[in-house]
Amino acid sequence: MSLDTELVLDWFAETARDLPWRRPECTAWGVLVSEIMLQQTPVARVEPIWREWLERWPVPSAMAAASQGEVVRAWGKLGYPRRALRLHAAAAVIEAEHDDVVPSDVDTLLGLPGIGAYTARAVAAFAYGQKVPVVDTNVRRVVARAVHGAADAGPPSTTRDLADVDALLPEEGAAVYSAALMELGALICTARAPKCADCPVFGECAWQIAGRPAYAGPVKVAQKFAGTDRQVRGLLLDVLRGTSEAVPKAKLDVVWSDAGQRDKCLHSLLVDGLVEQTAGGLFALPGEHR
DNA sequence: GATCCGTGGTC
DNA sequence: TGACCAAGGAT
Incomplete structure (x- = not known):
């Protein structure tokens, strides 16, 4: 199975967003x-x-x-x-x-x-026009549907995914083709409500041909955010981003009531190098108050 | 391979 | 309205 190169490339030429990092003058x-x-x-x-x-x-x-x-x-x-x-x-x-x-x-x-x-x-x-498989979440989803006839991609496996996409790459224009697959996944073959009526490969899509079967892979565990360390770290860092001054710990303490979690997160930010403690015991973004 | 790591928009 | 989702990487 493969995706018709011409259909994909023609669609991309007509539809692609004009993003600054896609312009020829972009380094x-x-x-x-x-x-x-x-x-x-x-x-x-x-x-x-x-x-x-x-x-x-x-x-x-x-x-x-x-x-x-x-x-x-x-x-x-x-x-x-x-x-x-x-x-x-x-x-x-x-x-x-x-x-x-x-x-x-x-x-x-x-x-x-x-x-x-x-x-x-x-x-x-x-950046360099090489023929190498470029596999992101969009490409994995497009290939899962159009090539394998599945509603969605299963769990990622770098080795398998790379080989999978490598087999699809055309000899000429592989880089543009990769960009086109990503764009297809971003604009048409989307995760939630794919716009199949507008899809350039509707006629050869294995998922359509199979009758749009439901996703049959393992259930994906949803990530929480509210109440996690990720949220607390974000709040702490936002304080330091909002000021050019080094701040006392009390300024950070107000963002989260659970002192144990707060301190744990501040510590992890220090370990990560996202926050620094000054000689005076204040806190700041790294490298600005030494 | 599973988990952690930010943030904001969408339906 | 809250769960889902967005061009992943490091451990």
Whole structure:
């Protein structure tokens, strides 16, 4: 089974969103920044921040010269702020070891902090035009439906997923094809209510042909948020993001009533390097009050 | 492989 | 309205 390359590419050419990191003038660094920001964060929230970042830090060495705190603050509320720290660290490695040029080799990219199986191949494909399988949640869902006839993708398995998608890639235009599969999953073959009537591969979709069977895989466990450490860490960090001053612990204590959980979360933020304690015992974003 | 890690929009 | 979802990675 395969997905008709022409149908997918033609649809993409007509329908694709004009996102700044897809423009020909966008650098590999711009692509890398976009891929990190887009991990688990929707396009609409990423775009304005991405524009700020590329203007402020147009090359890796520019970001490496900034403090960690500046980067965490500029990350704003994109979520999962450890990504900002890891991107900052990756920028330093790229400056020091790669002549300020984002590597094009997948294995080299995989060695950089914050870059995993998806991001490494996304950069290789979208920034350097390489024919490598780019597998994100969208692609997994599109392939599950159109190729395997399942309502949704089962649990991820990097090895299997990569081989799966690799078999679909055309010899020419593989990178654009990968972008097209992602766009198809983002705009048409969506998780909740897929717009099958608008789908370019409706006629060859294995899921349609099979009569749209219900999802048969293992039940996915929903992640909670309210009351978790994730929420508390977010609240604590938001206090520090909102001020340029180092603050006493009392300023942090007001965000959560459970002192045990609060302290545990503050400690974990310190361990992660997202928060620093000054010589005077105050708390601040890292690198701004030493 | 399961769990943890933010945040806000949607139906 | 609350559960689900969004271009994952690290451990």
